[in-house]
Amino acid sequence: MTPTQLRAFTSVVRLGSVKAAAAELGVTEAAVSLHVAHLRKELEDRLFVPTASGLAFTPGGLRLASRAVEILGLQDRTVREVSQAGDGRRLLRLATSSLFAEHAAPGLIELFAGRADDLDVELSVRQPAQLPGLLAARTVDLAVGPALTQVPDFLVHQPFLTYEVVTVVGPRHPLAGRTLTAAQVRDQRWLLGPSAAGDQGAIPGLLRRLGVPEAQQSIFQSDAAAVEETRRGEGLSLALRFAVAADLAAGRLALVEGSALRASGTWAALALPAHSRPPAAAELWRFITSPRATQAMIRGAGVRVGRFRPSVHVTLWS
Structure with missing residues (x-):
């Protein structure tokens, strides 16, 4: 065979x-x-x-x-x-959802990789539904995506960070600061990041509950680009509260309130059982729940308006 x-x-x-x-x-x-x-x-x-x-x-x-x-x-x-032994370096292959890759991965990877001079981290951005298969095929060593309600038998699952999704507009938008229902915003123009195009996670779930037609959705190459357009335009955007906190405080963005216009989500790590994990994946599995890692993810630089290509690792978009 x-x-x-x-x-x-x-x-x-x-x-x-x-x-x-x-x-x-x-x-x-x-x-x-x-x-x-x-x-x-x-x-x-x-x-x-x-x-x-x-x-x-x-x-x-x-x-x-x-x-x-x-x-x-x-x-x-x-x-x-064998390849790593030849050049004296280790490689950690990490696959994540686009939302985590944009907002939390930069700070996490910079801090984690900075602790070891011989470690390279390769990040691939995938749809959440693909993550179990990538781990099963040993294509990646560890994955991060929306927390699962049902975990495949061959994987272990570790939720580690909860976040809030809020609806924002530019400060001069007529809906700024108002409390609205789903029906009042459904047919507005929505400016969204790539995570909105998926099937799993807090943002796709919120859009489905709102019933926003696809014709009203404009998908940008990153959440940062969508938020930047929101500051200047007339659309609404969905954003992580910690990612736009500074813009809200400075008046560059405003909230649109309403129970239908916010949601919470949780990121979780997925991996094979401990005996099947490479050492670097086992180290990140332990590190990702630490207070230092949480602060790095929330306070990290994140991504700017362009494509996400931080210098500390290779990023593969797919």
């Missing part, structure tokens, strides 16, 4: 279909089916069969899935550790 075959099979197991696995891997369904066929022949086990309710796995298929994840993870970890 080959790593390519195992990777195809684990994707089928995790996603529940050959079609979904092919889409994730960027190959044809025929290629995935061929890899699975080779495994079936070599192991003399059907591994799974299609049913009206989805795929039904044999006991051997489930055992292979569990072992394949371990094998692939060990392969990726070995390649990474």
